[in-house]
Amino acid sequence: GENVEQHPSTLSVQEGDSAVIKCTYSDSASNYFPWYKQELGKRPQLIIDIRSNVGEKKDQRIAVTLNKTAKHFSLHITETQPEDSAVYFCAASTRGTYKYIFGTGTRLKVLA
């Protein structure tokens, strides 16, 4: 069945450094890739998404890149701040299937 692998499971960075989280998907028909941030005890919230017709998308300090050939996509956070500390989930979805397959999450810790 469809699968999304996410790495690393935990990531610690110094404040101001960059953080990169990578996901690999199995269904070559997947065409929509959202990223969610979940703070402790809170709901997952969408932070950025990308569709398969785009290779890169940026929103201030956050960017997502997509490599369809290799079937992987990555989240890049620059100039990290303590408030970036959270669990980040990637997901993949295929048009017409209505379902989203989530990665297992990455716990990011930004050290002040």
Next chain:
Amino acid sequence: NAGVTQTPKFRVLKTGQSMTLLCAQDMNHEYMYWYRQDPGMGLRLIHYSVGEGTTAKGEVPDGYNVSRLKKQNFLLGLESAAPSQTSVYFCASSYGDRGQNQPQHFGDGTRLSIL
């Protein structure tokens, strides 16, 4: 505009008891979903609905039932609770667009413990 609202927020059950979790959305979304979140396992899809009166199974449907009698509500039922169903349950909704998948909006979650 409340978005996605889940009730209750917390619940403790004894093995064998039944209960219903309610999800309500006020965004006129077509699609609604129930997930469970367990440590180290991300979000796993239990059941979903693509419209009023329709439901479908997700990855982990066993032990759960759902109903979507009204477009704005999606109910998740546990007929006979088991300790393995201890988890945090999230409801989500999204616009229905056959052309392009849309972002999901999540509720605050229900923390359920089965003793």
